[in-house]
Amino acid sequence: MIYYDNSATTRPCDEVRDLVTEQLASDLFGNPGSLHKLGVAADKEYKRVTASVASILGAKPDEIFFTSCGSESANTAIRGFVSRNKRSGSKIISTRTEHKATLEVLSLLEKEGYEVVYISVGRDGKPDLDQIRENIADCSLMCFTHVNNETGAILPLEDIVSIRNTLNRKCAIYLDCVQSLGKLAIDLGKMGVEMASFSGHKIHGIKGVGVLYVKNNTRIDPLILGGGQQKGMRSGTESLLLASSFEAALSAAVKAREEAYKNIREINSYLRDELAKRGNIILSPDDALPFVLNCSFRGFQSETMLHCLEIYDIFVSTVSACSSKAKKVSYVLLEYGIDRMIASNAVRLSFSRENTMEEAEEFIKTVDEIYAKYLVG
């Protein structure tokens, strides 16, 4: 099996599996809110895990909150911010290439009367900095994605933060770090963002846990009300198991990061060359994160290529689903200005530290076989 769908989800790593198995069988099942010693033990461990995650991410422990997923983190950040900071204005800056967890929230806010300015992006996936400069004066929040999930395009974060610092220091920045975590260096204390979201299962953790970062002095309203857990930011009994699994996944990812990056950069460059040689069009920008490679395959609709690869136990993904009636094409690729026909053949290969060069060679061999066997017309 060759698993090239790591931007969708990843296989839980050994560290996570071992930790979860062990903790499930232990006495660490108490409710961190309980007053007896089982609860106290769980609470102590929960605090340790929170502090550890915070330290790895370059944040303070009271800036880190555990949620159920990246989408919950995004929803809490954006909705929580505008709800709490009504007086700082009703203008928001973003792009149309954000993840749906951001776009759907923004669309709801538009219906509620907020003005959302969507900055156009170039063929390289980068937002037009001049448009940001023009709009930032009366803007209260900017929402961006650190690494785009479909193309791997990296946000010019430093430029954006510097524009903000020069032109409107009051404008907060929310950054979706779901795809960049474990792949790019993340140091929240130095990045200049006020809020950020993360997800466990994209870094070889398990589904059901995400993290929300809210910088001290940034005030936001919670999305989920209840018992006031996690300092009232996210009610609901804390899951020590899920939080610990996140810590284990994060530690492992950060430890392996630099070597994995080097390795995947080589694999990516090999695949880019080989695929381009065969007349396919690489849609990921040249300077994209090497963990994502979006390619338009000549003569194959996205879904057909996906099913062809599936025959050989190779798993990729496509956002373009074709049915005989409605043809859905990736809104992200269209926003990049990519031709609809080319976008409708787009397939995303996404890698993780587990992928090898041998797999990449096997992949290319298989693609050749698929062309020989299944290409029509």
Added chain:
Amino acid sequence: MGNVILARMGEVTLKGLNRGNFETQLKHNLKWRLRGFGKLDIYQSQSRIWIEPKEEDNPNFADGEAAQDIMKAVTQVFGIVSVSFAVKFEGDFEVIRKEAVEYTRVLLQEHPEYKTFKVEARRGDKSFPMDSREISAEAGGDIIEAFPQLSAKMKDPDFILNIEVRDFNYVYSGKIMAHRGLPVGTAGKGMLLLSGGIDSPVAGYMMASRGMPLECVYFHSHPYTSDQAKDKVIELARIVSGFSGTLKLHIVNFTEIQLDMVRNSPQDMITITMRRVMLQIAERLAQQNNCKCLITGESLGQVASQTLEAINVTNEVVKMPILRPLIGLDKQDTCDISRRIGAFETSILPYEDCCTIFVAKHPKTHPTKDDVINAEKNINIPNMIELGLKDVETIVI
């Protein structure tokens, strides 16, 4: 005393000397369809079939609400016209009038808004000392006495209370309509060409409603069609089998054949060529499985391959009759039936063949014999048929 289901037979009762065969088949089908509802007694008297649990504590008969699922299953058995949930008991008229009042009491608890009613009595037991008019009048009087808010109304009452006096007595109110038709198994078997669309399951349903047991054939072109598309067809076959009874679904691996066709025959005739091959494979499968006809969901003029000219050139490749129950139906009517049989939501799942590459942008709508000869000159149809028959997965549903 206990709860029973009363099912009324329709067209079956108009049959002459062979009526017995139809009735036997109907009871057999009911038994099969209701196999998941506990041990049941299914017996018949005149044009009615009574279904009652052998064990008293069968939860499917606890009350009208609990009986919804089994009643729905009964309505899906072709040959039944309508279904009611009744209370069955023994005794003379004194018992009957007491039960009638009791039944009304429960009914009024559920429907306090009811103000008018009518009693309809039937007497199967002609030795019973009162005739049906007298039974209705007496029971009606008791009910008004017990519930003064009610008054009798012969035309359009809020509810009708039915009393039947036979070997046992029965009281019930209301009925749900069934799918009518003739019991499946009373006609010969047909092979349905099942795709993932709206039409073919409806076509299968319609032929089954005329007593025809079904088998289905589906042509699968992985990787051009996804495995979800195949799962969808299996689900559609399952929905049809709720009406037709158990059936075999033959899944023909069509990939190689289709690729050969696309590479070696003209694009604008591809659908016609494909259908000609499909029909021939379907006919061979039909012969192998003792089916006497093919069934398609074609409707005249709906798409390029369903013009009269196209039907002519596809029809000619097989000897078996091809039944096309939807041929004169409007698409809207087909959709209505599809909704009624619970197939629509599945049919419109977006897993139709994603192989737009196989469909010509401008297909020939009026193909001639010459077009067909030309289209097939570079492909070996007999080989294709053999290839298709070699790779068939059969699922019993």
